[in-house]
Amino acid sequence: MAKFTFNMPDIGEGIAEAEIVQWHKQVGDTVNEDEEFVDMMTDKATVPMESPVTGKILEIAGGEGDMVSIGSMLVVIEVEGEVPDDVAEESQAAAEAAPAPAPAPKSEPVEERIEVETSDASDADDALAADPDPAPQPEPRPAPESSAQAKVLATPAVRKRAKDLGVDLAQVKPAEDGRIRHGDLDQFLSYNAGYGAAAKPRADEEKKVIGMRRRIAENMAASKRNIPHFSYVEEVDVTDLEVLRAQLNSNRGEKPKLTILPLLITAICKTLPDFPMINARYDDEAGIVTRHGSVNMGMAAQTDAGLMVPVIRNAQAQNLWQLANEIARLAEAARTGTAKSEEMQGGTLTVTSLGPLGGVATTPVINRPEVAIIGPNRIIERPMYVTGADGVERIEKRKLMNISISCDHRVVDGWDAASFVQALKRLLETPALILVD
Structure with a gap:
């Protein structure tokens, strides 16, 4: 028998650490x-780890x-026998290739903060742990009924039901003999819908923030902390756009059904050449803004694991039907967790839509290091x-949609953002212009 230590390999994304998502x-x-034994998450994607050997897990x-x-x-x-030399060497190389720790900052005076906590259940637990033979504690007694509750005439079964529902029997109108029965309680509840739910709230729940939810939290915090956001909202009459979409769908044949998103992305791609500062990424550490010629459109997709942003490569080179296919494919990959690492990075501009839940206006958070989100x-x-x-001016029923844009004010001026949205x-x-090359 031999022990083999599998060291966390460098998976080529310039990261220093990865998070354990799920042990298989x-x-x-x-x-x-070659069997997958754990899923590890980086800033970009979840990567399964495969065992290079067969054996029993010890640690x-x-x-x-x-x-x-x-x-x-x-x-x-x-493992049985000896570990193959190439496997052992690869694991050792992973350990030796670990990024060097960052140098410790120069010592500076640190403000000492002392928090004084009030006594609570954890203090009692500590005291019990210190005493190997604690004295028995008396059983807690239920709180006595109020005088009004005690005077109510009701059977024990009715009292228990009222207690479970969080109903004060003193507020229930009794029958003529002064006694409250189940029917009286039913009548009270029918006229006071939600009374029990309001009086008896659901218990608190604690849930550890891990995996995708943790990454989202970290990325959003970094975006809001480092990027001075500003937002601009404009109303757009999309009546004719919806007519065009309906006409295209009625003649689509075997093609996918168009939503408004492919039309919007096409319109954005046609508008961007005049506003290159919108389709950009800002490396704030190097102080370099890169204005991209191609549009790698990030598409915010809601999944069970949280918000993910797969990227449509070279969106400006795709027609409406190609975009519709790619949107559907990437959305499905994001929902099922099968999106590849390269499909989750490299975006230059992001579109985020809540569909019918979109509300009147939004102020979306920029997907750093991009400088804008629509x-x-x-x-x-x-x-x-x-x-x-x-x-002649007349009143008509029209279909209206607000377009929101959030921008990085270090790179994009308010005038530029407003001009871009007006052109869009x-x-x-x-909408006929959207289909013109």
């Missing part, structure tokens, strides 16, 4: 060669949500003044 094997389990690096540094022990496996909101029908071809608006309100 535990201590004592047998793992086969693991930690639990779900714990961080493992590149080059440090991830799992120890007991949020279409819900389409609503509303009467508005329209000037016809005859020059003109295109969306004259």
